[in-house]
Amino acid sequence: MKNSCKEILMDKGLKNTRHRERILEVFKKSDRPLTAEEIFLILKSNSENSCLSTVYRTVEVFEAKGLVLKSNSIDDGKARFEFNTKEHKHHVICTRCHQIIFINECPFSEFEKKLKDKIDFDITGHKFEIYGYCKECQDQ
Amino acid sequence: MKNSCKEILMDKGLKNTRHRERILEVFKKSDRPLTAEEIFLILKSNSENSCLSTVYRTVEVFEAKGLVLKSNSIDDGKARFEFNTKEHKHHVICTRCHQIIFINECPFSEFEKKLKDKIDFDITGHKFEIYGYCKECQDQ
DNA sequence: AATGCAAATGAGAATGATTTGCATTAAAAA
DNA sequence: TTTTTAATGCAAATCATTCTCATTTGCATT
Structure with missing residues (x-):
C-alpha cells in the first residue's frame, strides 16, 4: 500500500x-494542529508508552524533514504541529474558542512577486491568518 | 501637548x-518589536529601577487596552511587543537574522469580505507575514 | 538468527520565559 | 492630608521545551 507511514519515513x-x-x-x-502534549496524551490513550521529550524530538525531526508544520499562532505559549499536506492553505482562528478553520484560497501570489523586487527580499514563504469569532462564538 | 504618554494612559x-x-x-x-527582557534592559540603561515581572505585567495591561501588539512569530521562544500604531501593516521576517521589515500595503481587504460571508466568521483582524532572506543574508 | 554500531528512546533533571504571591509603595479619591 | 486602591519589587513558582545519559531498538552485515 502506498504512502504508509513506513514508506513515508523511509522516503525521508x-x-x-x-x-x-x-x-x-x-x-x-x-x-487540527496539535500540541506536543496532546500528541503525548493521544499516544497514552492508545496504550503506547512514550514520553513527552520523545514527542518533542520526533516532531522536531518531522519538521526538519518537512513532514509537519509548526506554528505559534495561538498565543497560549504552546507550539502546535500539523501534518504537512503540501496544499497551500491558511488558518482562520477563532479568538474565543481557538477553533481553527482551514481555507485553501490564497490571494497573495502576485503580491509576493511585486514585493520581491521592491524590497530585495528572497521570499521563501508566507503565513496568512485571520482572527475573529466563529459561528458558534458570535452570539456569546 | 497632545498624545503624551500621560494622556494616552488616562485615555485608556x-x-x-x-x-x-x-x-x-x-x-x-x-x-521594531521588543521582548520583555529588551524593554527591561533599556529601562535599566536609562537608570530606571524596575524588574522583569513589572515589565511583563505592564505589557500585558497595554496589550489588553490595545496599546501594544504581541506576537510569537519569531520562533525563538520569546514573545515580542510593539506599539500599536493602528496603521495597517505587515511584517517581512528574515528567517536567518530575524530582522523585521514593515510593509504598509495590504491586498486582503476584499478577500476578507468574501470570506466573511462564505464561512460565517466574524473577522476582527488578520496577520500576514512573509518569510525569507533579507538582502544581507541572501549571499550567505 | 546473532552481532555491532549508530541512532532513538525513556526518565528525569535543567533551562529559560513568563506568572504569581505577598509585603511594600505610590497614585488617585475623599 | 488621609484613606483607599492599585502598582511595584522581589523571590519563588510554573510551564513549555530542551538536554543528559543510561538503555534499547532498527538495520546492515556476518
Missing part, C-alpha cells in the same frame, strides 16, 4: 520506529 | 505611573 531517510509510525498516524488522523 | 483608564510612562516611551521610540 528516517529510521522506521514504532514511535515515529504512531505519531505520524496521529497527525494523519487529526483534523 | 490606566493609572499613570512612572513605570508605565517609561515603558510607553520605549515603545514609541522603538522601530
Whole structure:
C-alpha cells in the first residue's frame, strides 16, 4: 500500500520506529494542529508508552524533514504541529474558542512577486491568518 | 501637548505611573518589536529601577487596552511587543537574522469580505507575514 | 538468527520565559 | 492630608521545551 507511514519515513531517510509510525498516524488522523502534549496524551490513550521529550524530538525531526508544520499562532505559549499536506492553505482562528478553520484560497501570489523586487527580499514563504469569532462564538 | 504618554494612559483608564510612562516611551521610540527582557534592559540603561515581572505585567495591561501588539512569530521562544500604531501593516521576517521589515500595503481587504460571508466568521483582524532572506543574508 | 554500531528512546533533571504571591509603595479619591 | 486602591519589587513558582545519559531498538552485515 502506498504512502504508509513506513514508506513515508523511509522516503525521508528516517529510521522506521514504532514511535515515529504512531505519531505520524496521529497527525494523519487529526483534523487540527496539535500540541506536543496532546500528541503525548493521544499516544497514552492508545496504550503506547512514550514520553513527552520523545514527542518533542520526533516532531522536531518531522519538521526538519518537512513532514509537519509548526506554528505559534495561538498565543497560549504552546507550539502546535500539523501534518504537512503540501496544499497551500491558511488558518482562520477563532479568538474565543481557538477553533481553527482551514481555507485553501490564497490571494497573495502576485503580491509576493511585486514585493520581491521592491524590497530585495528572497521570499521563501508566507503565513496568512485571520482572527475573529466563529459561528458558534458570535452570539456569546 | 497632545498624545503624551500621560494622556494616552488616562485615555485608556490606566493609572499613570512612572513605570508605565517609561515603558510607553520605549515603545514609541522603538522601530521594531521588543521582548520583555529588551524593554527591561533599556529601562535599566536609562537608570530606571524596575524588574522583569513589572515589565511583563505592564505589557500585558497595554496589550489588553490595545496599546501594544504581541506576537510569537519569531520562533525563538520569546514573545515580542510593539506599539500599536493602528496603521495597517505587515511584517517581512528574515528567517536567518530575524530582522523585521514593515510593509504598509495590504491586498486582503476584499478577500476578507468574501470570506466573511462564505464561512460565517466574524473577522476582527488578520496577520500576514512573509518569510525569507533579507538582502544581507541572501549571499550567505 | 546473532552481532555491532549508530541512532532513538525513556526518565528525569535543567533551562529559560513568563506568572504569581505577598509585603511594600505610590497614585488617585475623599 | 488621609484613606483607599492599585502598582511595584522581589523571590519563588510554573510551564513549555530542551538536554543528559543510561538503555534499547532498527538495520546492515556476518
